[in-house]
Amino acid sequence: xxxCSNVREFPLLCGWAxxxxxxxGKKGSGKRxxxxxxxxxxxxxxxxxxxxxxxxxxxxxxxxxVEKQESGELAQDIEIPEVSTINNWITRFAAKSKKxxxxxxxxxx
Numbered sequence: 001x002x003x004c005s006n007v008r009e010f011p012l013l014c015g016w017a018x019x020x021x022x023x024x025g026k027k028g029s030g031k032r033x034x035x036x037x038x039x040x041x042x043x044x045x046x047x048x049x050x051x052x053x054x055x056x057x058x059x060x061x062x063x064x065x066v067e068k069q070e071s072g073e074l075a076q077d078i079e080i081p082e083v084s085t086i087n088n089w090i091t092r093f094a095a096k097s098k099k100x101x102x103x104x105x106x107x108x109x
Contacts, residue, residue: 033089034078040065041086045093058087 015021033041041061048055056064062083068074081089 033081036074036078041089058083058090061086
């Protein structure tokens, strides 16, 4: 068997193993929520923790962000995330804040 016949039998295209052709390792390369938006979301969330009657869901938070963008408090070029993205952020932030509060309680003993 010669080298030429092995090349013809190989099922993958030439260059398949080169790093720039790989589809792996692209985690986290998508869109990010702007830091100004995160600051506002944190304020909305924490305000809801302090005052139970001011709690907001993802839809209300998005409406408030759009309102702030229209009034000029938030730059026009900043992209407002979708409701599902905000809901996912709320879930992650709630877990993070509970963990932080738990760690502070343990440290105080």
